[in-house]
Amino acid sequence: MSRIVGLTGDETAAEAMRQINPDVLAAYPITPQTETVQRFSEFVANGLVSTEMVRVESEHSAMSACVGAAAAGARAMTATSANGLALMWEIVYIAASYRLPIVMAVVNRALSGPINIHCDHSDSMGARDSGWIQLYSENCQEVYDNLIQAVRIGEDKDVLLPVMVTFDGFIISHAMERVEILEDEEVKSFIGEFRNSHSLLDIDHPVTYGPLDLYDYYFEHKRQQIEAMEKAPSVIKKVGREFGKLSGRPYDLLEKYKTEEAELIIVAAGSTAGTVKVAVDELREENVKAGLLKIRAFRPFPYQEIAQVLKEAKAVAVLDRSASFGAQGGPLFLEVRSSLFEKDRRPPVINYIYGLGGRDIKIEQIKRVYEDLEEIAMGRRPTQPVSYLGVRE
Amino acid sequence: MKEKGWKEIPIGGLIIEAGNAEKYKTGSWRTFRPVRDEEKCNHCLICWIYCPDSSIIVEEGKIKGIDYAHCKGCGICSTQCPRKAIKMVEERSK
Numbered sequence: 001m002s003r004i005v006g007l008t009g010d011e012t013a014a015e016a017m018r019q020i021n022p023d024v025l026a027a028y029p030i031t032p033q034t035e036t037v038q039r040f041s042e043f044v045a046n047g048l049v050s051t052e053m054v055r056v057e058s059e060h061s062a063m064s065a066c067v068g069a070a071a072a073g074a075r076a077m078t079a080t081s082a083n084g085l086a087l088m089w090e091i092v093y094i095a096a097s098y099r100l101p102i103v104m105a106v107v108n109r110a111l112s113g114p115i116n117i118h119c120d121h122s123d124s125m126g127a128r129d130s131g132w133i134q135l136y137s138e139n140c141q142e143v144y145d146n147l148i149q150a151v152r153i154g155e156d157k158d159v160l161l162p163v164m165v166t167f168d169g170f171i172i173s174h175a176m177e178r179v180e181i182l183e184d185e186e187v188k189s190f191i192g193e194f195r196n197s198h199s200l201l202d203i204d205h206p207v208t209y210g211p212l213d214l215y216d217y218y219f220e221h222k223r224q225q226i227e228a229m230e231k232a233p234s235v236i237k238k239v240g241r242e243f244g245k246l247s248g249r250p251y252d253l254l255e256k257y258k259t260e261e262a263e264l265i266i267v268a269a270g271s272t273a274g275t276v277k278v279a280v281d282e283l284r285e286e287n288v289k290a291g292l293l294k295i296r297a298f299r300p301f302p303y304q305e306i307a308q309v310l311k312e313a314k315a316v317a318v319l320d321r322s323a324s325f326g327a328q329g330g331p332l333f334l335e336v337r338s339s340l341f342e343k344d345r346r347p348p349v350i351n352y353i354y355g356l357g358g359r360d361i362k363i364e365q366i367k368r369v370y371e372d373l374e375e376i377a378m379g380r381r382p383t384q385p386v387s388y389l390g391v392r393e
Numbered sequence: 394m395k396e397k398g399w400k401e402i403p404i405g406g407l408i409i410e411a412g413n414a415e416k417y418k419t420g421s422w423r424t425f426r427p428v429r430d431e432e433k434c435n436h437c438l439i440c441w442i443y444c445p446d447s448s449i450i451v452e453e454g455k456i457k458g459i460d461y462a463h464c465k466g467c468g469i470c471s472t473q474c475p476r477k478a479i480k481m482v483e484e485r486s487k
C-alpha cells in the first residue's frame with residue numbers, strides 16, 4: 001500500500017531518507033540541496049529516525065564522516081550539490097576505493113564560476129570517473145524510487161560501491177509533484193539490514209582501512225573496482241525488477257520511450273527527459289517517428305543496451321547538460337557515440353549542449369532538434385557535430 | 394613474498410590479517426643502518442619505545458639486536474638514545 005502526497009524533490013529525498021533510516025547522516029548545507037538535509041534534521045529532532053546526524057563543518061568532512069561510519073559498519077548517507085561535491089572530491093574517490101556503499105543525493109547544480117546556483121550536470125558529470133554508481137532521476141517520484149534502490153544496489157555483495165542519486169536543482173528539487181510513498185515497513189524490509197563484513201568495530205576480526213598501496217597492489221585494487229562496476233548492471237536490473245513488484249514501478253538501466261520503430265531518437269538524462277516525452281507525444285500525433293532514450297544509469301554506462309536501441313534509428317541527438325571543455329562534445333555524447341562504433345550499421349549521432357547554469361529548455365527547442373534529425377535522416381550531412389541549444393550568438 | 398592476483402586479495406585495499414606487516418620486508422628501504430655499541434648501552438629501552446617499526450629486538454628486558462629485515466633506517470633510535478650508543482652508518486660502507 002502506498003500513499004500519495006505532494007512533495008518537492010528535496011522533500012522527497014528527505015522522505016526516502018527517513019524511511020531508509022540510515023545509521024549515520026553527515027551533511028553540510030548548500031543550495032539547492034539544503035531543504036533535503038533541513039527536513040531530515042527535523043525528523044531527527046522529532047525522533048522519527050534513529051540516525052546519528054553529524055553536522056560537519058564542510059563537505060570534505062561530510063564525506064569523511066560517511067567513510068568512517070561506513071567502515072565501522074554503519075549505513076551512511078549524505079547529500080550535496082555542485083561546489084559541495086567539488087570540495088568532497090578527494091574523499092569521494094576514497095569512498096569508492098574502500099568499497100563503502102554510501103548513498104549520496106546529488107542535487108545537480110552548475111559548478112562555479114562564475115557562481116550560479118541553478119541546474120546543470122557539470123557537478124555529477126565531473127565525478128563520473130570517481131568509481132561511484134550514478135543514477136539520474138527524471139522527476140520527484142524517481143528521486144524517491146532511486147534512493148531506495150540505491151541502498152540495495154550499493155550494498156549488494158557483488159557490487160559494494162557507493163551510489164549517487166542525482167536530480168536537477170530547482171527544476172526537481174524545488175518543484176512540487178505527486179509522489180507515491182511506500183509504507184515504512186515495506187521500505188524497511190526491501191532494503192534489509194546492512195552488514196559490513198569488514199567492520200572496524202568488529203574487534204574479533206581486526207581490519208585496516210586505507211593502508212599504503214603502491215605499485216605492487218594498487219593496480220589490482222583498481223581492477224577489482226572495474227569488476228564491481230561490470231557486475232553492477234545486472235544488480236541494478238534485478239533490484240529494479242524487485243522494486244517494480246513492490247511498487248508497480250519497475251526500473252531498468254535505461255528507459256525506452258517510444259523507441260520501437262522510432263527513426264529519430266533523442267538521448268537525454270534528468271528532468272529534460274520529461275520535456276522530451278511531451279515533444280515525442282506531440283510529434284507522434286503528426287506522424288513523426290520520434291523517440292526518447294532516457295539514461296538512468298550513467299555509471300555503469302549501459303553501452304550494449306544503448307547500441308541495441310539506437311542502431312536501427314536513422315538519426316540520433318544526444319543532449320548534454322554539461323560541457324567537457326576541449327573534448328569532442330559533451331560526456332554523454334562521447335560515450336553514446338562510441339557505444340555504436342562496433343556496430344556495422346550506425347546512425348549519424350549529433351550533440352547538443354544545453355541548459356548550462358539553469359538555462360531553460362523548452363518543448364519548441366526539442367522539436368527543433370527533431371527537425372534537424374529529420375533532415376539528417378533524409379540525407380543532409382550534419383553541418384557540425386556539436387551545437388549549443390539556447391545560447392545567444 | 395609471491396604477489397597475488399586481483400581475484401585473490403581482499404577488496405578495497407583492506408588488511409584483514411592483524412599484524413601481517415611483519416611479512417612485508419622494508420629493510421631494503423634503508424640508506425643508513427643503526428649500529429648499537431654494546432659498551433655504551435645501558436638497556437634503558439628508550440630506543441625500543443621510539444622505534445616506529447618495532448625493529449629493536451628485546452629479550453628479558455635487554456636489547457638483543459636490531460631487526461634489519463624491517464628497520465627502515467629512520468634514525469629515530471639513534472637520535473633518542475640518551476647515551477649516544479647508536480650510530481647511523483651508511484649502508485655501502487659496512
Ligand code: SF4
Nearest residue numbers: 434435437438440474
Ligand atoms: S636507547 Fe640507547 S642506551 Fe637505551 S637501550 Fe637503546 S641503545 Fe641502549
Ligand code: SF4
Nearest residue numbers: 444464465467468470
Ligand atoms: S633506524 Fe628507525 S627503524 Fe631502524 S631500528 Fe632505529 S628507530 Fe627502528
